[in-house]
Amino acid sequence: MNHDKPLATxxxxxxxxxxxxxxxxxQLLHAELGAEALIDVHLTVAFRLSEGxxxxxxxxxxxxxxxxxLPDSRGLETLDRLxxxxxxxxxxxxxxxxxxxxxxxxxxxxxxxxxxxxxxIGPLLVRSVHSAIERHRLRAELELRAAQLxxxxxxxxxxxxxxxxxxMILDRTGAVRFxxxxxESMYGRSAADLVGQAAGFVIQPGAVDIDIPLPDGTVRxxxxxxxxxxxxxxxxxxxxxxxxxERKRAQERxxxxxxxxxxRVRERTAELVAANSELEAFAYSxxxxxxxxxxxxxGFTQMLEEEAVERHDASAQTLISRILxxxxxxxxxxxxxxxxxxxxxxxVCRELVDPGPLVVEAIEELAPEARGRPVEWSxxxxxxxxxxxxxxxxxxxxxxxxALKFTRGRDPARIEVFPAPGSHPAPVIAVRDNxxxxxxxxxxxxxxxxxxxxxxxxxxxxxxxxxxxxRIVTRHGGRIWAEAEPGVGATFFFSLGxxxx
Numbered sequence: 001m002n003h004d005k006p007l008a009t010x011x012x013x014x015x016x017x018x019x020x021x022x023x024x025x026x027q028l029l030h031a032e033l034g035a036e037a038l039i040d041v042h043l044t045v046a047f048r049l050s051e052g053x054x055x056x057x058x059x060x061x062x063x064x065x066x067x068x069x070l071p072d073s074r075g076l077e078t079l080d081r082l083x084x085x086x087x088x089x090x091x092x093x094x095x096x097x098x099x100x101x102x103x104x105x106x107x108x109x110x111x112x113x114x115x116x117x118x119x120x121i122g123p124l125l126v127r128s129v130h131s132a133i134e135r136h137r138l139r140a141e142l143e144l145r146a147a148q149l150x151x152x153x154x155x156x157x158x159x160x161x162x163x164x165x166x167x168m169i170l171d172r173t174g175a176v177r178f179x180x181x182x183x184e185s186m187y188g189r190s191a192a193d194l195v196g197q198a199a200g201f202v203i204q205p206g207a208v209d210i211d212i213p214l215p216d217g218t219v220r221x222x223x224x225x226x227x228x229x230x231x232x233x234x235x236x237x238x239x240x241x242x243x244x245x246e247r248k249r250a251q252e253r254x255x256x257x258x259x260x261x262x263x264r265v266r267e268r269t270a271e272l273v274a275a276n277s278e279l280e281a282f283a284y285s286x287x288x289x290x291x292x293x294x295x296x297x298x299g300f301t302q303m304l305e306e307e308a309v310e311r312h313d314a315s316a317q318t319l320i321s322r323i324l325x326x327x328x329x330x331x332x333x334x335x336x337x338x339x340x341x342x343x344x345x346x347x348v349c350r351e352l353v354d355p356g357p358l359v360v361e362a363i364e365e366l367a368p369e370a371r372g373r374p375v376e377w378s379x380x381x382x383x384x385x386x387x388x389x390x391x392x393x394x395x396x397x398x399x400x401x402x403a404l405k406f407t408r409g410r411d412p413a414r415i416e417v418f419p420a421p422g423s424h425p426a427p428v429i430a431v432r433d434n435x436x437x438x439x440x441x442x443x444x445x446x447x448x449x450x451x452x453x454x455x456x457x458x459x460x461x462x463x464x465x466x467x468x469x470x471r472i473v474t475r476h477g478g479r480i481w482a483e484a485e486p487g488v489g490a491t492f493f494f495s496l497g498x499x500x501x
Contacts (some may be wrong), residue, residue, distance in 0.1 A: 004397070008158060013041075013042050014041050014042065014064050014129060014133070015042055015044070015059075015060065015061045016033075016041055016042065016043050016044070016061065016063050016064070016065060016129060017043075017044050017046060017052060017055055017056065017061045017063075017064045017065070017247060018043050018044065018045045018046070018064075018066075018094075019046050019052045019064065019065070019066040019067055019070060019078070019082075020045060020046075020048060020064045020065070020067050020094075021047045021048070021067065021068075021069070021070050021071055022048070023047075025067075025096075025117060026043075026045045028119075029043065029065070029125075030043050030121075031137045032120075032121060032122035032125065033122055033126060033233050039130065041126070044059075044061070047054065047070075047071070048070055048071055048072050049072050049073040049078055049081065049082075049415055050072055052064070052066075052080075052082075053081070053085055055464070056085060056086050056089065057085075058257065061089060062089075062090070062131050062133050063090045063091070063112075063129050063133055064082060064086075064089055064090070064091050064092065064093060065092050065096065065125070065129075066079065066082060066091060066092070066093060066308075067096075068077055068093060068095045068097060068102075069095070069097075069104075071488075075102075076102070076105060076106060076109060077089060077139060079093065079106055079109050079110070079111055080109060083109065083110045087110075087138075088136070088140075089135055090112045090129075090132035090135070090136045091110065091111050091112060091132075092111065092112055092113045092114075092115060092125075092129065093111045093113070093114045093115065093130055094115050094117060094125070095107045095114075095115075095116065095117065096116065096117045098116045099115070099249035099457075102114075112128070112131070112132035112135060112136070113128040113131070113414070114232075115128055129352075148428060159394045160180045161180050161181050161336050162282070163180060163182055164182055164185070164187045164243070165182055165240060165241060165242045165243070166179065166180065166182045166187075166222070166239070166242075166243075167179070167180045167182065167185045167238070167239070167240060167241075168180070168183065168194075168238075168239045168241070169229075169231050169236050169237070169239070169240055170236060170237045170239060171231070171234065171236055172234070172235055172236070173198075174198055174313075175196060175197065175198055176194050176195050176196060176198075177231060177232075177236065178195065178199055178231070179191045179194050179195060182241075185243070185244055186212060186222065186241060187212060187214065188214040188216065194197065199207050207223055207224065207225050208223070208224050209222070209224070209244065209248075210222055210224050211221055212241075220243060220245045221243070221244050221245045221247075222241045222243055222244060222245075223242045223244050224239065224240070224241055224243070225239070225240040225242075226238070226239055226240075227240075232372060243310070255492055260395075261393045266459045269419070294327060294331055294340075297327055298324065298327045301320055301323050301327065302325055304316070304320050305317065305320045305321075305324070308312075308320055338497040345448060348388045348391065348475050348476065349388050350386050350387055350476070351386070351387075351388075351389065352383060352384050352386060353385050353386075353387050353392055354382070354384050355382045355383075355384075355385055355387075355388050355396065355429065356379065356381070356382050358392060358393045358396050359379050359382070359396055359400070359417050360390070361393065361399045362393065362396045362400050362401075363379075363400065364375055364399055365397060366397070366400055366404055369401070369404055370404055371406075373408070373413060374410075374411050374412035374413065375404070375407070375412065375413045375415065375417055376412050376413065376414045376415070378414070378415070378416040378417070378418075379417045379418075380416075380417065380418035380419065381419075382419055382427075382429060383419055383420075383427040384416070384427075385427060385429075385496055386496060387476060387496050388476070391472045391475070392472075392496075393474075394469075394472060395467065395469050395472050395473065395494065396417075398465045398466065398468055398469045399431045399469060399494075400415065400417075400431065401465065401490050402465055403415045403431055403432075403433035403435065403490075403492075404433075404464065405435075406433060406435035406437075407433050407434060407435035407436075407437045407489075407491070408435075410434055410435060410465070413433070413434065413435070414432075414433065414434045415432070415433050416430075416431070416432045416433075417429065417430070417431055418430055418432075420493055424495060425492075426478065426496060426497060427495060427496075428493050428494070428495045429493070429494055429495070430491055430492065430493045431491065431492045432489065432490070432491040432492075433489050433491075434488070434489040434491055435489050435490065436486070436487065436489075436490075437484040437485050437486045437487055437488050437489050437490050438484045438486060438490060439486055440483075440484070442487075443481065443482050443483070445472055445482065445483065446466055447466050447467055447469070447480065448467060456490040461498060469492075469494070473487070473494050473496065474497075476496040476497055477493060477496070477497025478494060478495045478496040478497045479494070479497075480492065480493065480494040481493055481494075
């Protein structure tokens with residue numbers, strides 16, 4: 001039967017057991033209930049209580065209509081025996097005895113209704129059956145919900161007791177009404193000792209930190225949160241205490257370390273300033289004190305060259321030519337070293353830069369080196385970069401010059417500039433060539449100053465160009481790396497990090 005619909009719309013069949021020893025009364029009851037179209041009642045008649053109890057044990061019924069006078073049971077004993085056998089089935093007394101005292105006793109004994117036999121009682125019985133079934137259903141639902149509520153309460157109690165945090169209830173005076181076992185580790189006292197005692201702190205809105213003195217003289221720190229609730233129908237406060245003692249100790253250690261670290265940073269900064277001053281002095285010495293002797297050496301060597309030419313001394317001319325080339329190489333090394341040292345001191349002025357035009361300018365600048373050689377340049381559309389334009393141009397010139405140098409002898413030489421595919425935190429520019437290449441284990445050291453993988457006779461250079469590129473990229477907070485294979489070529493990748501806030 002669908003118990004959720006109102007009586008006027010119920011069409012489902014209701015199974016009712018009738019305990020009635022009078023066949024005439026049973027037929028009349030069937031006729032009375034059958035005439036009611038509001039509910040479809042199916043009656044099963046038992047003439048004895050024992051027969052009815054057997055049916056109740058083997059079949060399911062929605063309600064029982066019982067006469068109090070049966071061949072094997074009389075009076076309220078019939079009701080008592082049925083209630084003991086099937087306490088969950090609604091029982092309606094349907095009797096010819098019109099006695100208010102018996103009716104009251106029957107209702108107190110557990111009957112859902114007491115209906116006196118007589119003509120025209122069909123509607124009354126239908127409503128009584130329906131009402132009994134509905135009351136039984138509602139009672140069962142309430143009992144189920146009460147059981148579920150108690151189950152939830154028990155689970156909540158287990159959660160509260162298992163919590164490492166302190167959970168307590170305070171009344172309006174600030175006295176503890178309830179506290180979980182987490183208080184033992186926080187307060188150093190049992191939960192039972194704390195109930196009825198003053199909490200010892202002022203309740204404030206939000207989360208605040210408090211100090212809790214323990215019986216042993218130590219102090220623990222706790223974060224307190226308060227929520228206004230009702231407890232036993234009285235305004236109360238739910239208090240949550242989270243132990244933050246270790247966190248505060250760790251914070252104090254970090255603060256002490258930060259003080260020490262700041263002092264060390266000041267010391268290192270002073271050392272760095274002194275080192276930079278020495279470097280600037282060295283750079284000045286190199287730029288002035290070393291250049292002058294070099295100029296003198298070159299001047300005297302050129303005078304010797306003129307004399308050797310006049311004497312037609314070929315051997316002397318060869319030696320002097322080597323001296324002049326060495327002087328040029330030494331001057332080039334000094335210039336590159338000075339340029340490299342200045343990069344560590346120059347200011348990086350960043351802005352959004354389109355690297356495409358800078359690549360074109362670099363190729364034009366390198367045109368004299370490429371003259372007379374079959375060189376194929378390929379420049380793809382490049383992403384804009386947050387960079388210092390002047391320093392970015394130095395990076396591109398060095399990388400393209402490096403590619404042009406190491407593709408000497410290739411026919412044709414192919415040099416590509418393109419954005420590297422894949423997922424990267426910042427745009428990556430790649431420069432690829434089909435030149436001499438190098439072994440994978442050399443990929444890192446080629447960016448060190450004066451590191452060369454080929455002899456001067458094979459490929460000229462000072463070994464400072466790639467170190468300069470790395471320093472510029474590093475000054476931008478980026479990274480540079482290379483991939484190569486001997487005899488196949490090399491690809492250099494670089495990305496620039498974000499500007500400092």
